[in-house]
Amino acid sequence: MNIAIAIDGPAGAGKSTIAKLAAKELSFIYVDTGALYRAIGLCAYRNGIGSKDAPAILEMLKDIKVELAFNDKKEQIVLLNGEDVSSLIRTPEISMYASDVSAIPQVRAFLLDLQRNMAKTNNIIMDGRDIGTVVLPDANVKIFLTASAEVRAKRRYDELIEKGMDVKYEDVLSDVITRDYNDSHRETAPLKPADDSVIVDTSDLDLNQSVEKLISIMKERM
Numbered sequence: 001m002n003i004a005i006a007i008d009g010p011a012g013a014g015k016s017t018i019a020k021l022a023a024k025e026l027s028f029i030y031v032d033t034g035a036l037y038r039a040i041g042l043c044a045y046r047n048g049i050g051s052k053d054a055p056a057i058l059e060m061l062k063d064i065k066v067e068l069a070f071n072d073k074k075e076q077i078v079l080l081n082g083e084d085v086s087s088l089i090r091t092p093e094i095s096m097y098a099s100d101v102s103a104i105p106q107v108r109a110f111l112l113d114l115q116r117n118m119a120k121t122n123n124i125i126m127d128g129r130d131i132g133t134v135v136l137p138d139a140n141v142k143i144f145l146t147a148s149a150e151v152r153a154k155r156r157y158d159e160l161i162e163k164g165m166d167v168k169y170e171d172v173l174s175d176v177i178t179r180d181y182n183d184s185h186r187e188t189a190p191l192k193p194a195d196d197s198v199i200v201d202t203s204d205l206d207l208n209q210s211v212e213k214l215i216s217i218m219k220e221r222m
């Protein structure tokens with residue numbers, strides 16, 4: 001039996017950075033499911049479709065293929081109709097698009113099997129919003145990773161600045177608050193901790209402390 005570890009939590013809680021390091025330490029595959037919603041958001045954006053225009057997005061889904069693959073360094077790449085869009089999906093516009101398209105139930109259904117199949121064939125750490133509640137309800141370990149909105153916005157802001165993007169902290173904070181609201185108030189698979197998850201608040205932890213904490217919870221429960 002493969003081992004599955006689900007990590008859910010709001011935008012900017014550090015899920016991907018922390019989960020990636022923990023996966024390396026445990027020699028597990030790391031899957032970032034947000035990249036899938038981002039790829040669909042990017043596709044809508046490129047086609048001039050509004051992020052909440054469900055009928056047009058459903059029509060678009062008929063003709064697109066979203067896949068996950070891994071490069072030589074075992075890092076995940078996301079393919080949209082065969083094109084590697086892993087970097088293109090990391091902009092503030094596409095973050096908002098991803099949050100909006102992810103509220104459409106058919107978009108979630110479209111991505112469900114792909115995510116579950118990854119866990120059938122690998123020991124996996126998967127991060128997202130509904131991994132412990134919907135995608136992998138039988139995961140061996142479930143962690144809900146969170147931090148205050150201000151701390152999360154500051155981390156996201158630093159990341160974007162480092163990538164050379166011209167952003168303001170206030171805008172990043174307001175995006176974080178809007179995305180939190182959208183992600184936790186949608187009807188299908190809203191962001192919430194699974195009943196059997198361990199809640200970890202990283203507001204006062206640095207990266208190393210967060211990784212250590214997660215690995216100790218994982219080892220204890222695996």
Ligand code: DC
Binds near residue numbers: 035
């Ligand atoms: O983790 P992220 O910021 O890359 O995710 C982008 C958006 O995708 C996020 O606002 C909500 C959505 N998402 C989701 O609904 N379910 C997931 N499992 C992962 C992401």
